[in-house]
Amino acid sequence: MRWLINGKSAVQLDAADRGLHYGDGVFETMALRDGIVRFHERHLRRLAYGCERLRIEPPPQGTLEREIAELTAGTPSGVVKLVVTRGTAGRGYGTRRTSAPTRVLSLHDDRVTPASFYRHGVRLRFCTTQLGRNRALAGVKHLNRLEQVLARLEADDDQADEGLMLDETGRVISGTMTNLFLVRGGSLITPALEDCGVEGIMRGVVLESAVSAGFETRICDVRRDDVEAAQELFVTNALIGIWPVRVCAGHPLEPGTVTRNLMDRLAAQGLRECAV
């Protein structure tokens, strides 16, 4: 692990940072492969968009790129995490006396994903912890992640590889750390994220890839019944690419042809982990 805080090598952060006190910031988790941060332009664009949504001044893109280059120099692969908070401040929600935004960059080892996850698929469960609906925050990869933490605890209790989360209206939104895709009657479906959830980078990549492959794609409301009736399911994120699903809430599934086709397309774009 290596850390750069506001451009300086450091492992500690000002305890008055609003990231700690309110989760007042955004983050990105990026795959470093062959010395290159995969999809780094998309990540930095989403980060800037998230800052704008939260009325945080986004750090200059050039600064972030320079710091990412410094952090990753000499390391071929790993995970780069970038946190941007509104900065340090006195007590209270008001932002008037806040410093410039804080940049926290860290480089982590890759976690080893079992090859069987790609070959045979993963096990999903439905979590009872729900996602709160809030249009002001929906889509943004912000630092308020307690719902995901609690849902992940449930998934771990159950030894599931990933947990699916619903909102209180019964819509299935996403996994704790992934976006969800369903294949049904040849169409590719992923949940709409107007009210909650994170617009994953890999979700965007997969949607574009599916459209250019000629698949019918739909972004719409998804309910538990839809998930249970799907012919294929898979989950995505920027680090893992695509994980096919082999069991969802006890129902067995086969990693199917649409999933395989999309994995091959990602593999052809350089996502070696999707080549099985």
Next chain:
Amino acid sequence: MRWLINGKSAVQLDAADRGLHYGDGVFETMALRDGIVRFHERHLRRLAYGCERLRIEPPPQGTLEREIAELTAGTPSGVVKLVVTRGTAGRGYGTRRTSAPTRVLSLHDDRVTPASFYRHGVRLRFCTTQLGRNRALAGVKHLNRLEQVLARLEADDDQADEGLMLDETGRVISGTMTNLFLVRGGSLITPALEDCGVEGIMRGVVLESAVSAGFETRICDVRRDDVEAAQELFVTNALIGIWPVRVCAGHPLEPGTVTRNLMDRLAAQGLRECAV
């Protein structure tokens, strides 16, 4: 400002703390008056309850009391903030490799509240930023506070003293940093917090005080119409006690007899700021 982190004088925190990365923790904000932390037992009880709800091992109460005493020694008045996070960990929502919980204690100067706030009341507005509904988190004073930050920005834009927040079903829940009370037909009403909001310490104190004074009190769903039809409104928190409301969303109000009665009762309990 003075800081104690895990019992040691420090102003910096491990950048790998889950408080920063996920808002994975709880906090208390306590009034120090005449060298005593007001309602400290209630605060520490709520903290332990919040930890339990989030499956965080609560720090021993004796440790917290000792550290609070050390932090406040020699200081007659101010604000004590206590943050407890799940601890430091590697990347990812899973909690398996997490350290012991982190304790961040800080002592801040009192912010000067204009005397007119108590005498003549404050101005409220309705914020457009909503509170997401989630029973798993409702009532808990956790570190996921982006909704409050965004609502506070709205209130500041409008030079309101406090902003009221609704959920997406149109229920009025609370202020950004306060709980709300309505007086209507002699009854004291405060919003139910089963789905969102924080169960404020002062809310509990005021409810108990109202019951012992013989007021009819109700905890129930409150809508915007109810707020606009109220004869008296006031907001509460542990630092301010009670602020009467003199304007709500443009409608003028008088700080009324029920509000004054309850302020007098708090003043008699030692909350000098409520003596006007």
